Amino acid sequence: MEAKKKSKGLMALGIIVAIIVAIAIIATAVISIMTRPIDDKDKKAIAVGGMLSSESIDYKSESAKGLERHPVMKIMQFIWKFCYYGDTAKHEKQTPPESIVKNKNIPYIDDGNLYHQLDVFYPEGTGPNDKLPVIIDIHGGGWMYATKDLNEYYCLSLAERGYMVFSISYRLAPDVTVNEQIQDCASALKWISDNMASYPCNSEKIMLTGDSAGGMLAIYEAVIAQSEELQDVFKTENPNLNIDALVLTSPVPYMKSGGGLSVYTKILWGKDYKEKDTYGYMDLDEIIDYADELAPTYLITSSGDSLANAQTHKTYELLQKKNIQSEIVDYGKVAGKKLPHVFSVLNPFDEAGKAAIDEEIAFFEKVTK
Numbered sequence: 001m002e003a004k005k006k007s008k009g010l011m012a013l014g015i016i017v018a019i020i021v022a023i024a025i026i027a028t029a030v031i032s033i034m035t036r037p038i039d040d041k042d043k044k045a046i047a048v049g050g051m052l053s054s055e056s057i058d059y060k061s062e063s064a065k066g067l068e069r070h071p072v073m074k075i076m077q078f079i080w081k082f083c084y085y086g087d088t089a090k091h092e093k094q095t096p097p098e099s100i101v102k103n104k105n106i107p108y109i110d111d112g113n114l115y116h117q118l119d120v121f122y123p124e125g126t127g128p129n130d131k132l133p134v135i136i137d138i139h140g141g142g143w144m145y146a147t148k149d150l151n152e153y154y155c156l157s158l159a160e161r162g163y164m165v166f167s168i169s170y171r172l173a174p175d176v177t178v179n180e181q182i183q184d185c186a187s188a189l190k191w192i193s194d195n196m197a198s199y200p201c202n203s204e205k206i207m208l209t210g211d212s213a214g215g216m217l218a219i220y221e222a223v224i225a226q227s228e229e230l231q232d233v234f235k236t237e238n239p240n241l242n243i244d245a246l247v248l249t250s251p252v253p254y255m256k257s258g259g260g261l262s263v264y265t266k267i268l269w270g271k272d273y274k275e276k277d278t279y280g281y282m283d284l285d286e287i288i289d290y291a292d293e294l295a296p297t298y299l300i301t302s303s304g305d306s307l308a309n310a311q312t313h314k315t316y317e318l319l320q321k322k323n324i325q326s327e328i329v330d331y332g333k334v335a336g337k338k339l340p341h342v343f344s345v346l347n348p349f350d351e352a353g354k355a356a357i358d359e360e361i362a363f364f365e366k367v368t369k
Contacts, residue, residue: 040114047115048080049144049172057112059175066271067174072264073144077174080145087150087346094349096153097160099124108168108191109184118168118188119148121159126200132164133205133368136192138185138221140212140250140342143173143268151211157348157357164201166192170217177270178255179278182224182234185217189225189239205368207245208295209360211342212308215251219284219297219315222246227290233277245364246297250308250342251315253284258311285318296325296367298360303331304338327363331356 037053038045045052050068052059060068067073101122109116122132135158139151147169148155155167170184189208196203210218222243224230231238252258255265266273266282273279281287288294297319301312312328319326331339334352344356 046081046084047141047145047147047149047172048077048084049176050077050174051081052114052175057114059113059115059171061171061176061180063180063270063276064174064177067177067267070174070267070271072267073174076142076144076264080142083141083145087146090346091153094153094347096156096349100156100159101126108188113171115147115169115171116184116187117148118166118191119152119155120199121155121165121167122200123159123162128200130200131202132162132200133207133364134164134166134192134196134201134203135207135209135364136166136168136189138168138170138208138210138214138217140210140214140345141172143178143181143213143265145172151214151345154345154348154357157354158361161357161361163361164199173268177273178268179234179270179276181217182220183236185221186224186234186236186239189221189241190237193239193241203242204244205364206241206243207247207364207368208243209247209249210251211249211345212252215248215308216253216255216284219246219248219251219253220287222294223287223291226292226294227287230281230287230290233281243295244368246295247300247360247364248297248312248315249300249345250302250305250312251299252308252311253315254311256282261307284315288318288322294319294322294324296363297327298363299326299328300344300356300360301328301330302339302341302343303333304340304343307341325367329356329359 037051040052040054101124103120105117107116108118137151137155139146139148141150148167151167155165159165168188170181208218208222224234224236225239256262258265269278269282270276299312299316301309316326316328339352344353347353348357
């Protein structure tokens, strides 16, 4: 009798294991199909890292070799693909301002790579001798998703308020690592610095802003730009750009010690991130002291910002500890609902988004007055 029970138990366990294995195989097959690279000229191509292919452009860097096969990367590709469809649907419901000059898809590195482009926005009617304050935006997307187009409506809302806005793209993981993204952003900032005279820019008033992953990249660029030693570590060029204000919306600049999120963020520096020269610089508190004088910084988070609320507050506490002029706003509920992650960037035209943008602009004007 006992032998019979044991046999049935083993059979049941075998069936359960077989079902789990079958589900895993099916899930792996579905994810592989759903994340298959598409030619970058195809209308169905979307901006998710590792999902563009080309006969002429090499999207993959040697530094990220093998990263595309990491199971976490495959799962996140699948997730970011659905984020793309969700954000596209949100944009379709919004009505952006029309009286804006748009110069789109300008290459800041002339290599044909779709991610090495930026957009320029400013109000119609701006004269050739006008000098508008400058805002440079770095989009978010978990270092794996999106281009400048994700933040276009946010940038249009800034331009509508009377600003000269540059919006930049950068290559995405797992094609590259975070270090290459830092290099891309530095190259974009250098291009802006070199070409600012061709646009109606006031080079004495410059704000650098970014949301989520873009917030991390923005503050890293601001620090690295002040240190030749860090420029050597990260292999970046000096942008020669004076940043007067930083606005960080839900930044995530703690990629090594970011709690549960670090399971994902650490490997974005490469499968061999522990062996890279950048290993000791993956958290903001590891690089902050290289900045002689970081620009006044304004931080935004919200009650529904489950992804970055803690890191935003941690960033603010570090800036305060280092005696860097900084302010933080943690938005509560509106009409009984929590405001989600980067709400002002994704929904710049609703009541809460408009108010948040007005307040960040007020900070910029205050510190550059």
